[in-house]
Amino acid sequence: MSIEVKPDGSVLAVAPIDAPEHEIRWKVEKSGAWILRQQRELAQLPPPLPERQYVSGESWRYLGRQHRLRVIIGTQEGVRVTRGELLVTAKTPERAENVLNSWFRNRAQSLLAERMSVCLERASHYGIEHSGDFALRQMRTQWGSCTKVGKLNFNPRLVQAPKECIDYVILHELCHLREFNHSAAYYRLLGRVLPDWKKRRERLNRLVELPQ
Incomplete structure (x- = not known):
């Protein structure tokens, strides 16, 4: 059950x-x-915000900072971060959503691998071991998940959050390797591994909304 x-x-x-x-x-x-x-x-948790648009002038976060979206029509599709803007080059305006989401996913894969290494080093001091493997999975109500066999999944939208918030999500899931629940024992472990986890969680929820 x-x-x-x-x-x-x-x-x-x-x-x-x-x-x-x-x-x-x-x-x-x-x-x-x-x-x-x-x-x-x-x-x-804050109430859901209006769905983000993939048009010039819309505001999107990357690593916790607000960036203005600018969509440019061109043959070489891609995203470039410059001077507070996310410059999205797409073949048509309708392609902007796919181009930006693909870029977020690629950046999430790279950044989460980097932060996973840092978090595993911290977690190892508390008897938590893991291969560091993870999968990206679009989730509506979660930033991450951990299965009973230790499979880790993370929401690619995490790349919009500051690194300290990304570390919180990774360590939150790593702690489930020892305590597969949200019991008092789990939160005691999380408190030892990451004493300021509540502040990091509050900042994450304040800065980045889950996709609707």
């Missing part, structure tokens, strides 16, 4: 069809403290 707290605060419990109702109720009640904690964290 699994329990999930959705972005709107509602709780979804998934159980085998033959599971007794009293067992389902017991597990949900046993997880009450964790559910309330997740609901409080979700309530602190």
